[in-house]
Amino acid sequence: MxxxxxxxxxxxxxxxxxxxxxxxxxxxxxxxxxxxxxxxxxxxxxxxxxxxxxxxxxxxxxxxxxxxxxxxxxxxxxxxxxxxxxxxxxxxxxxxxxxxxxxxxxxxxxxxxxxxxxxxxxxxxxxxxxxxxxxxxxxxxxxxxxxxxxxxxxxxxxxxxxxxxxxxxxxxxxxxxxxxxxxxxxxxxxxxTGDLIDFCNPAIAAVTPGMATDNDFLTLSFDPDVVETALNGVGNIYLCAKGYTTNGQVLDVCAQTDATKLKKYTGNKSAITFWPRAFFNMQDGQALEKIEYFFTDATGTIKVGYSNTANPFVYTFKCQ
Structure with a gap:
């Protein structure tokens, strides 16, 4: 046989x-x-x-x-x-x-x-x-x-x-x-057009909406389940961000406070929703071109950025 x-x-x-x-x-x-x-x-x-x-x-x-x-x-x-x-x-x-x-x-x-x-x-x-x-x-x-x-x-x-x-x-x-x-x-x-759409690396961060001005509410979400990060299991997650104005100023908000703390919503996922003009304490006449940001722990010493590296995530403002 x-x-x-x-x-x-x-x-x-x-x-x-x-x-x-x-x-x-x-x-x-x-x-x-x-x-x-x-x-x-x-x-x-x-x-x-x-x-x-x-x-x-x-x-x-x-x-x-x-x-x-x-x-x-x-x-x-x-x-x-x-x-x-x-x-x-x-x-x-x-x-x-x-x-x-x-x-x-x-x-x-x-x-x-x-x-x-x-x-x-x-x-x-x-x-x-x-x-x-x-x-x-x-x-x-x-x-x-x-x-x-x-x-x-x-x-x-x-x-x-x-x-x-x-x-x-x-x-x-x-x-x-x-x-x-x-x-x-x-x-x-x-x-x-637009910020880089990256299919090659895990999308541990997302921004909604995809197109907005600094006068719109933004939601930044963090998903540590996509890939293992240094923030897995650390507890509270915070937003550390810099806003770059159209006239070259840099507005830095990187303190670990209730205003920068992400809220958990599904499993280990968390997110923060904010109004950029208030978040960066902007003055009349100022306009944001982009923001660069990390996610941090309560001490601010651990930072997770783009593609799980030390480089910041970038979001560019644009009109729809």
Missing amino acids: KKHLYGICLILLMLAGCVFLEGVDQPTSAKAGEEMTITMHNRIDVADGGRSNVRLIIGFLAPKSWAAAANSNITYTTNSYGNGKMVLVPSNVIAANGKNWPESLKERFGMGGNYMTDQLEWVVFWTEQTYNVPQGVKENIDVKIVLKAGPENMQFKTGYFLGTSSDGLSDVFGSNNVYKSQFKDCFMITDG
């Missing part, structure tokens, strides 16, 4: 059409609102009796705000099969477990270590035409992704996928044969 099963497994493995994601060329950063070019270097090796009516499939991670499905131009070049265009995989095409390709890639590979994953998505394209690929074909395929960045300053970890329509996300032949994925380090978008 074992010998019979081994024979079946060997035959299935020989029937696999292997794909290889050899590497991805991407810039280290890009400017908001501008196009960038990313190149995926791929290879296929058909070791069985060939494939009929097959399409190459690629996927990549992108912020939802980019609307990458509508703002991308995907093309490919090959040695033997010519060049062509890639189009969105229809949402009704099933990849695995009754789910379409974007949902299946999220389930199978996750979001590459990014945080705030509800704001990211897998975008999946396949070749506009199908191909008949005979046994023994070994083909290099470069896929060029021309993608327009959104308007916001941000950083996120990019991710890529390579597969085929004939094998989908099936593990019958072994996942190392029929599809590949690759995740890279943080990719930054600069020269955009």
Whole structure:
């Protein structure tokens, strides 16, 4: 019986059409609102009796705000099969477990270590035409992704996928044969609007509303459960902040008092709501450009800042 099963497994493995994601060329950063070019270097090796009516499939991670499905131009070049265009995989095409390709890639590979994953998505394209690929074909395929960045300053970890329509996300032949994925380090978008949206690091602090003036109430929240911080288990948490005015003055409020103490609201989460003009004791004619802040303990000696470091969190005021 074992010998019979081994024979079946060997035959299935020989029937696999292997794909290889050899590497991805991407810039280290890009400017908001501008196009960038990313190149995926791929290879296929058909070791069985060939494939009929097959399409190459690629996927990549992108912020939802980019609307990458509508703002991308995907093309490919090959040695033997010519060049062509890639189009969105229809949402009704099933990849695995009754789910379409974007949902299946999220389930199978996750979001590459990014945080705030509800704001990211897998975008999946396949070749506009199908191909008949005979046994023994070994083909290099470069896929060029021309993608327009959104308007916001941000950083996120990019991710890529390579597969085929004939094998989908099936593990019958072994996942190392029929599809590949690759995740890279943080990719930054600069020269955009607003404060940095950071998908790479845990969001232990949040500000509501996202856009406000110094005459609006702000709520700053602290969540030590996202990642272990030096303030875990210390008791009361306080706000230590500096306000920077439009004429270059710095207003410092860093005393541990009832006015700066955060209030717990769910589990270990806590928050403080304040009116910036009163909090910083501002005078008529003064206007705040931004605030920098930390969360501290009752002694003020322990400070937790951006990405759980010694750098302050930054909030920039702006009109809606």
